[in-house]
Amino acid sequence: MVFCCRQCGTCCMYLGDYIVIEQQTAPFVFACESVSTGTPFTAEVDEDKREIFLDHTFPDQHPHACRFLRPYGSLLRCTIHRDSPAQCKYYRCVAMKVADSRGIPLGRVTGALALHADDPALRTLWEEVERKRPKSDTEAEPWIAAFLRDKGYQVE
Template structure:
């Protein structure tokens, strides 16, 4: 089944830890920076979302700076058309794993412990150290996975 966005904003509610506005260029352009790779990239407000961006507050200090509430319980990206690759790759993960260059290496899908990887080394580490982890509680399990993968040089976003 293909991923279908529910506009809940959960995916972007902690992206402010990774994506920040570095500077503004003109009325609707922004240079953003990534805390994981120190790279920068330009984004532009979608023309149909400018009023929403300027007229509503950010969704909390940890949220992506471009996430706005469209209606109660419905949140939207105001730079959707020019959003970063990291955001384009999102498909409902509970854990995103980046390699040392900040590229997506793997993820654990939401709603379970299903793991998928594009990085061979990460797949081997997962099979050896994470696949059969017997840790009670989802939060504790995620912390354990994060500790293991961080020690191996990966950056874990959850």
């Protein structure tokens, strides 16, 4: 499937421990670290989001959310969209949707190739996926889709 981010911000709600502000170096510029990869980066708040960034109500109410996340109308927006780290830019919350043979949705596979599903049979089958899948994510993604289809699941 072609992934289209709806900019709902849900994936950023618990990333406060992973996207860390080390120091403020100018009014809207921050020295940061992407903790999962140990990568330092500099982030300047997007000019058109500075007003919403200055309102700290949301981060105060959501201490686990990324410090750069802010509500914007009915959406949650990244206020450093231009300077956000690579793993944010390429993150996909849905790489595949998985349904049973009748088309009843069972769950999804994220861009990091993690299964998000409660269905016990699919979760058991996923253990086999984890054991047998190619190591490279690029090769694994089409392999997993073919594997699940072969087992009778619908994958899109």
